[in-house]
Amino acid sequence: MKKKYAWLLALSLVLSMFLAACSGGEEKTADDSKDTADKPKVEQVLNFINGDTIPSMDPSLATDEYGFQFLGATMEGLYRLDENGKVSEGIATKHEVSDDGKTWTFTLREDAKWSNGDPVTANDFVYAWQRAVDPATGSEYGPYMMGGVIKNATAVNKGEVPVDQLGVKADGDYTLVVELENATPYFESLTTFGTFLPLNQKFVEEKADTFATSADTLLSNGPFKFSNWTSTAQEWELVKNDTYWDAKTVKLEKMTYVVVKESQTAVDLYEKGEVDRAGLSSDLVDQYSTHDDYTVEPDTSVFYIKMNQTRNPALKNVNVRKAISRAFDKEALVDEILNNGSIVANGLVPKDFVSTPDGKDFREASGDLVKFDVKEAQKFWEQAKKELGTDTVEVEFLGGDTEVSKMMNQYLANQLSTNLPGLKVTLKEVPFEQRLELDTAMDYDMQFAGWGPDFLDPYTYMNLWLTDGGNNKMGYSNPEYDKLVNETATTLAQDAEARNKNFLKAEKILFEDAAIAPVYQRATALLVSPKVQGVFTNAFGATYEYKWASVGAEE
Known part of the structure; x- marks a missing residue:
C-alpha cells in the first residue's frame, strides 16, 4: 500500500495467536465451579505502540499503513477479512455477478448501524465511492483504486463526466449495484479495502472541513471506535463499538495506543508491563531471542x-x-x-x-x-x-x-x-x-x-x-x-x-x-505478551485484524 508504507518499519506488527485448547475430560465438581466463579474477570484491554501519528482517518484521503489500519478497526465495508484471512461477510451478506463479470449486485444486511444509530445503507457506499473519485475531494487513492475498475471512475476524476455517472447505484436501501469497466478477478477482495468503505453523507457534510480530524468528527460502523483521538495525538484509545452489527463477537473492551519511535523505549515499556507488544531493533534481537515472548512475524x-x-x-x-x-x-x-x-x-x-x-x-x-x-x-x-x-x-x-x-x-x-x-x-x-x-x-x-x-x-x-x-x-x-x-x-x-x-x-x-x-x-521481530490472543495478520489491506482478539489470563 502506498505509503502504506509499511515504510517506517512500524514498531507495531501483528502476531497471530490462537486460543489455547482446554484439556481434561472429568466432570466439574461443585467445588470446581465455585473456584471458577471466584476467579476475577479478565479485563479485556490491550495496550499497543504505534510508530507515528495517524496522518488521516478520512477513507477518501488515507494513503498510509497507519490510516488504513485504524480504518480497518473502526469501520467495515461490503466485506472484511476473517480470522483465516478469507473474505467474509461485512455489510454485505451476499452478491451476484453477471456472466460477463462486469455487474455485481450486493445484498446488504439491514441490522448494520453507524455509531450514532443511523442505519448503514447502500447510499452510504454510493456517496463514499463518488466522493473518492470526485476531483474536488483531491483523493489519491480514489482514482488509483477505482480507476479502470469502477465504470467511469477515471472519467469522473478527470472532470469529463459528472460524479453521478460513476458505476455505483443504490437499488433501495439495502441493494448496491456496481458496474465495472472490465471483469476484475480480485474485485471481491478489493471491497475489503479502506478506500471502499461507506460514509454517512449527512454526518460528513455537517462536519465539513473538520470531518475525520478527531474522535468527535468520526462515525464508526465497525468493531471499534475512537474515544479520544485527534490528528496530532501521541496517545489515543479504541473502545468497543456497541452499535456494530456483530458486537457480540467482539471481546475486547478497549485498546490503547502510544506513539513510540525508538525500539529501546518500546522494550522498556514492555518490560514494565505498560504495553503488550514491542518491536525489536537488530541490536535487541540477540538480547531477547531466547525470551519466552519472542516471535518473528x-x-x-x-x-x-x-x-x-x-x-x-x-x-x-x-x-x-x-x-x-x-x-x-x-x-x-x-x-x-x-x-x-x-x-x-x-x-x-x-x-x-x-x-x-x-x-x-x-x-x-x-x-x-x-x-x-x-x-x-x-x-x-x-x-x-x-x-x-x-x-x-x-x-x-x-x-x-x-x-x-x-x-x-x-x-x-x-x-x-x-x-x-x-x-x-x-x-x-x-x-x-x-x-x-x-x-x-x-x-x-x-x-x-x-x-x-x-x-x-x-x-x-x-x-x-x-x-x-x-x-x-x-x-x-x-x-x-x-x-x-x-x-x-x-x-x-x-x-x-x-x-x-x-x-x-x-x-x-x-x-x-x-x-x-x-x-x-x-x-518483524517482536515481544508479544501471552495474554494477547486472536490477533490475526492480514495478507493485504490493514496489517492486522482485532475483531476476534481477546485478553487471556497469563499463567
Missing part, C-alpha cells in the same frame, strides 16, 4: 529505493540506476541492520503471496531479477559517468527519522558512496507524514519506500509503476510495461494463464529499466 510488504527521474538529471540515466540497484549488500542489511527475519528482495512481487496458475510461487517463477554485485554495479557506473561527462554525481536520499530507519539510511548511503566512486549521497531524514508529502510532490531524488498489498493479486504491485500512475511519483514510463500490465486488467482479465505471462514479462522490464532498487521483504 513474516510479512508481504516489500521495500525498495525509488529513483525520481524528474528532479535529478543523473537519475534519468538508466546506467546510473542500474549501478545503484546492484551496489549495496542486501544480505548484510537484513542480517545485521534489521536482524528480524526479513529476507532479501530481488524482485517486486513478494514471496509467499500469490501462486501462478500451475501452483508455483510467483516469486520463484519470476526468479531473482536484480542482485547485489559490486563488479557489475561498477561496470554500469563507469559507463554512466562517461555518458554524463562527469566523475562525480550528487544525490539526496530521503528516508524516515525512526531509530531503525536512520541506521538503514546511513548503511545504504555508505554502501552506495563506497561502492560507486564519485557518488555523494546526502541524507534527508524526516517524520512519516512529511515524507508522504515530499513523495506526493515528487520533491526528492532517491527515497526509501515500501508497499504492502491492497488485494490478493500481482496487479496490486505491478500497477504502481504505470505511466503517470497515482503511486508512481518518480517519472518512470515504459509503454511496453504499461501495455502488459493494463492488459491484465482489461482484455485478459478472465484469462489466468495470459495474465500470469504478462505479469512475469512486465516485472522483468521493470528491472531491465532499473526503475526501482529492491531491498528486502519485511518480517
Whole structure:
C-alpha cells in the first residue's frame, strides 16, 4: 500500500495467536465451579505502540499503513477479512455477478448501524465511492483504486463526466449495484479495502472541513471506535463499538495506543508491563531471542529505493540506476541492520503471496531479477559517468527519522558512496507524514519506500509503476510495461494463464529499466505478551485484524 508504507518499519506488527485448547475430560465438581466463579474477570484491554501519528482517518484521503489500519478497526465495508484471512461477510451478506463479470449486485444486511444509530445503507457506499473519485475531494487513492475498475471512475476524476455517472447505484436501501469497466478477478477482495468503505453523507457534510480530524468528527460502523483521538495525538484509545452489527463477537473492551519511535523505549515499556507488544531493533534481537515472548512475524510488504527521474538529471540515466540497484549488500542489511527475519528482495512481487496458475510461487517463477554485485554495479557506473561527462554525481536520499530507519539510511548511503566512486549521497531524514508529502510532490531524488498489498493479486504491485500512475511519483514510463500490465486488467482479465505471462514479462522490464532498487521483504521481530490472543495478520489491506482478539489470563 502506498505509503502504506509499511515504510517506517512500524514498531507495531501483528502476531497471530490462537486460543489455547482446554484439556481434561472429568466432570466439574461443585467445588470446581465455585473456584471458577471466584476467579476475577479478565479485563479485556490491550495496550499497543504505534510508530507515528495517524496522518488521516478520512477513507477518501488515507494513503498510509497507519490510516488504513485504524480504518480497518473502526469501520467495515461490503466485506472484511476473517480470522483465516478469507473474505467474509461485512455489510454485505451476499452478491451476484453477471456472466460477463462486469455487474455485481450486493445484498446488504439491514441490522448494520453507524455509531450514532443511523442505519448503514447502500447510499452510504454510493456517496463514499463518488466522493473518492470526485476531483474536488483531491483523493489519491480514489482514482488509483477505482480507476479502470469502477465504470467511469477515471472519467469522473478527470472532470469529463459528472460524479453521478460513476458505476455505483443504490437499488433501495439495502441493494448496491456496481458496474465495472472490465471483469476484475480480485474485485471481491478489493471491497475489503479502506478506500471502499461507506460514509454517512449527512454526518460528513455537517462536519465539513473538520470531518475525520478527531474522535468527535468520526462515525464508526465497525468493531471499534475512537474515544479520544485527534490528528496530532501521541496517545489515543479504541473502545468497543456497541452499535456494530456483530458486537457480540467482539471481546475486547478497549485498546490503547502510544506513539513510540525508538525500539529501546518500546522494550522498556514492555518490560514494565505498560504495553503488550514491542518491536525489536537488530541490536535487541540477540538480547531477547531466547525470551519466552519472542516471535518473528513474516510479512508481504516489500521495500525498495525509488529513483525520481524528474528532479535529478543523473537519475534519468538508466546506467546510473542500474549501478545503484546492484551496489549495496542486501544480505548484510537484513542480517545485521534489521536482524528480524526479513529476507532479501530481488524482485517486486513478494514471496509467499500469490501462486501462478500451475501452483508455483510467483516469486520463484519470476526468479531473482536484480542482485547485489559490486563488479557489475561498477561496470554500469563507469559507463554512466562517461555518458554524463562527469566523475562525480550528487544525490539526496530521503528516508524516515525512526531509530531503525536512520541506521538503514546511513548503511545504504555508505554502501552506495563506497561502492560507486564519485557518488555523494546526502541524507534527508524526516517524520512519516512529511515524507508522504515530499513523495506526493515528487520533491526528492532517491527515497526509501515500501508497499504492502491492497488485494490478493500481482496487479496490486505491478500497477504502481504505470505511466503517470497515482503511486508512481518518480517519472518512470515504459509503454511496453504499461501495455502488459493494463492488459491484465482489461482484455485478459478472465484469462489466468495470459495474465500470469504478462505479469512475469512486465516485472522483468521493470528491472531491465532499473526503475526501482529492491531491498528486502519485511518480517518483524517482536515481544508479544501471552495474554494477547486472536490477533490475526492480514495478507493485504490493514496489517492486522482485532475483531476476534481477546485478553487471556497469563499463567
